[in-house]
Amino acid sequence: MIPSKTVRLGDVTRIVGGGTPTRSSSEYYDGSIPWVTPKDMKSWHIDGSQIRITDAGLANSAARLVPAQSILIVVRSGVLKHTVPVGLNQIPVAINQDMKALLCDPEVHPEYLARFIKANSNQILSWVRATTADNFPVAKLSEMIIPLPPLAEQRRIAEVLDRADELRAKRRQALAHLDNLTQSIFLDMFGDPRQNPRRLPVETFGSLTDEFRYGTSNKSSNSGAPTLRIPNVVNGTLDLRDLKTVPATPAEFGRLRLFDGDLLFVRTNGNPDYVGRCAVFEQRLVRRSRFQPDQFIYASYLIRARVNKQRIHPAYAQVYMTGPAGRAALRDRCKTSAGQYNLNTENLGSVPIPVPSLADQLEFVERILKIDATKSLHRESLVELDTLFASLQDRAFREALLR
Incomplete structure (x- = not known):
């Protein structure tokens, strides 16, 4: 068996940066060259982009065309608070300044190295500098030691x-x-809320809600109440794989304790697509955790909405808020500050929502x-x-x- 060697990543790759053609020149956009930005890094294999640039845009900017099977990595973005987007482009692409492309030497299989980088995301996240645009030093990536069988x-x-x-x-x-399918059933029963063909009464979410409340800002500890945070509100439900405990006084616990039907909204994040994500708390969803289902509270980056169940069903509200009309209304109400997108209770309460019987x-x-x-x-x-x-x-x- 031939033993592996370990090498510095920078010794077996060439790291290439990108750039953005000036927005004032229309001749630089709507061309044939895929121009990858962090928004395109949602899959492992990248075969296109939301925006395309022209040959002139490529020639007159810091954007560079990188060959297929380059390793693309996001080095500056609000998402670096939680994850490191990595992928491989299937066709030649250009990249913007928030990205780097790693071009591998012949002795390195790009898919192998990309998998290794993704597997070591926690190490990379530890390098992230919290600024107006979270980033990490690319020099540290070059110094990463990799096994090379x-x-x-x-x-x-x-x-x-x-x-x-x-x-x-x-x-x-x-x-x-x-x-x-859930959204299709919604549209079939109630129509597109943006046109409101059923002429349903439209009210503000706040008028249908008995209480909005922010969560605890106490730090997590080895003991305390199980506390739901941003990573636990995913895809319209509760994900308990990364569950923390937070100390809370009896008074705090009484204020923040979650009951069936409570809606939890993400109120702040560097990624605007994350803000407004919501899920309905139900004890049945947390029974498989190691905690008592009636002992859950929530953290400060979430907003709890306790709706009036005589007027609106929590599950109906959740489906509306995660649909196109609800997402657009939430996005319009987000404010930006220091690279963060924020949603407060006033803006959340102002979201219009059609109310069927x-x-x-x-x-x-x-x-x-x-x-x-x-x-x-x-x-x-x-x-x-x-x-x-x-x-x-x-x-x-x-x-x-x-x-």
Whole structure:
């Protein structure tokens, strides 16, 4: 067996930066060259971009065309508070100044190195400097030590992880289809809220809510009440994989304790797409945690909305807020400060929401409960696949160091 060697990342790659053509010149945009920005980094394989530039835009800016199978990594963005977007472009692309492209030497398999970088996201996140635009020093990336087994072994590791990741992607795709089905039922029953063809009465969310309240700003500790935070409000439900405990006095606990039907909204984030994300708290969703279901509270970056259930069903409100009309209304009400997007209770309360009869809302909720049951099964499967992927990843790179 040929032993692995360890190398500095900067010794086996060339790191290329990007730029933005001047916005004042129309001749630089709507061309044929994909121009990748952090907004495009939502999948592992990048095969296009939201914006395209022209040859003139490429020639007259710091943007550079990088070849297919380059490793693309976001080095400046608000999302670096939580994750490090990494991917591989399938076609030649240009990148903007918030991105770097890693061009690999022949002895490095790009997919292998990209997987290694993603597996070490926590190390990279520890380098992030909190400024108006969170970033990390690229020099530190160059100094990262990587195990470099023979090329055939790199390729084998990449293929194993690719297959496992493909299973996760299919499960996420199934969940996305179910989310679309929920929105389709909403549109079928109530019409598009932006046109309001059923002429439903429209009220502000605040007029339908008995109480808005911010969460605790106490720091997490080894003991205390289980506390939901931004990472726990994902895809319209509660994700308990990264659950913290926070000390709370009896008075604080009494104010912040969560009850069935409480809506939780993300109120601040560097990524505007995250602001306004919401989920309904239900004890059944947290029964598999190690905590008592009636002991949960929530953190300061979330807003709790306790709606008047005689007028609006929490699940109906949640589906509306996660649909196109609700998302657009929430986005319009976000304010920016120091690179952060923020939503306060006043702006949240001003969101217009169509209000069908309570009987119609209950019929809608009954229909989507069947979809939610299927989604729960898919989410449980996805958690298992995520655990399997993490185990395979850890084993692959640990063994690469030992070979």
